[in-house]
Amino acid sequence: MGLIGLGLWAFALHRHLLRRLLAFNVIGTGIFLILMALVGDRNTAAGHGLVVTGLLVALLGTALGALLIRRLNRLDGRRILDVAEAGRSRA
Numbered sequence: 001m002g003l004i005g006l007g008l009w010a011f012a013l014h015r016h017l018l019r020r021l022l023a024f025n026v027i028g029t030g031i032f033l034i035l036m037a038l039v040g041d042r043n044t045a046a047g048h049g050l051v052v053t054g055l056l057v058a059l060l061g062t063a064l065g066a067l068l069i070r071r072l073n074r075l076d077g078r079r080i081l082d083v084a085e086a087g088r089s090r091a
Contacts, residue, residue, distance in 0.1 A: 003030030
């Protein structure tokens with residue numbers, strides 16, 4: 001629950017798209033940990049299979065999100081992680 005809360009907090013705090021993507025990944029990791037805790041000792045193979053499938057989908061989603069953010073920033077003509085913009089993202 002702590003990782004989900006931390007990810008939601010970071011997602012709400014930051015405006016930069018790359019930081020929001022990372023926060024979304026933290027939320028997903030928290031959900032995967034909760035799923036493994038719910039499986040417990042019974043039927044661990046099925047639980048591991050579901051979590052590994054979820055991790056693969058999350059990895060591909062992260063790659064797609066990073067490519068879309070990169071393309072969006074290229075169309076805007078701005079650098080992706082300027083220090084000045086990173087300071088303004090907290091406002």
